[in-house]
Amino acid sequence: MNSAGAPGASRWAVLACYALLAACTQLLWLTFAPIDTEAARALHTDVGLVGDLAAVFPFVYIVLALPAGRWLDRRFAPALGAGALLTGGGAVLRAAFPGSFGWQLAGQLVIACGQPLVLNSINAVAARYFPERERAAAISAGSVALFVGVLAAVLSGRPLYGAGGLPLVLGVQAAVAVVAAGLASLALRTPPGYAGDAAGSVSLRWLARDRLMWLLAGLVFIGMGTYNAVATWLEPILQRYGEGASAGGLVAGMTLAGIVGAAVLPSPVAARDRRRTMLLAALGLSVVVFVALAARHEIAWVAAWLAAEGFLLMACLPVVLSWSEVHTGPERQSAAVGFLLMAGSLGGVVLVLVVQVFIGSPSLALLALAGASLAGLLVAMRLPARVGTGRSAVGSKR
Secondary structure: OOOOOOOOOHHHHHHHHHHHHHHHHHHHHOOOHHHHHHHHHHOOOOHHHHHHHHHHHHHHHHHHHHHHHHHHHHOHHHHHHHHHHHHHHHHHHHHHOOOOHHHHHHHHHHHHHHHHHHHOOHHHHHHHHOOHHHHHHHHHHHHHHHHHHHHHHHHHHHHHHHHHHHHHHHHHHHHHHHHHHHHHHHHOOOOOOOOOOOOOOOOOHHHHOOHHHHHHHHHHHHHHHHHHHHHHHHHHHHHOOOOHHHHHHHHHHHHHHHHHHHHHOHHHHHHOOOHHHHHHHHHHHHHHHHHHHHHOOOHHHHHHHHHHHHHHHOOHHHHHHHHHHHHHOOOOHHHHHHHHHHHHHHHHHHHHHHHHHOOOOHHHHHHHHHHHHHHHHHHHOOOOOOOOOOOOOOOOOO
């Protein structure tokens, strides 16, 4: 292992530039979510079609996740550079035509194509620029950036729209994305200190027979699916109890608690090799949370339980990503992240649709989420008790 590269503060500067770019992918993904009705009027189209502007992202991710991961494993810097270019370019495309739904869709598709290249790089940035003892913290920071991007989209959309309409929303986000893309491109010039591009072509066949990766993918499927389902359906669920207007603040509070949890929990969990314990605790709590919410609906009660849910559940993503980084080694880490986040994107679609089936009965909808968490708890129980200090020999076949 070479320890000469990325000395001192430079590795943290690289991580900061990457984190800003990662946050931008989430900001751009959810641009229209807090202003869907207003955006529909500005774009002279239906609210449902505005919703589709965000819906294209998980579908594109599912298609491109593994090819993007393989490209990153083979040619990291060019692949991440392409992701930065697509992110900034798509944002500029949207801002250039703020009144056209067609151009907004085109811009979203460009950004969506860049998203797998950016997000699949979380582990690779940590492995290439950080010593092993700091990698869990670096992965945690990259994951936190995703949640910050979500929160920024939720909190900034309406104020910006009120100040200058859709052109201001798109213009500000494009400026941030272009700066982030430029900084990330500059950061890629910093020589990595710990891992280079994989030599040759690594086949993806190893994923088919890697039991641990499938178990981790199942947990990401349920975890990300649960968050998406809560964010999507909390308002109509609470509307049945006359509290629908509180949903946005509750989701923001859950997300903020998740940012805190993802920032403070993964590093000590990794240092003590207690990843499985953390995942079991989070999923066990998740079962209790949704049963509690089905039983009582006062806003203070809901807020407290959702904050606890966000704090533990959202911290599970960097814990799982850190586990995959230890398990797969440098030649497969971006493909591994792509596989896990592809499962998360699929979960975000499937669990939203599952809860929709029960949305006529809020209690049943919440109990459906409790059932999904219980299934995740059963999956987590099949994980090995300890990760161990050595890296897994996933296999040497190419």
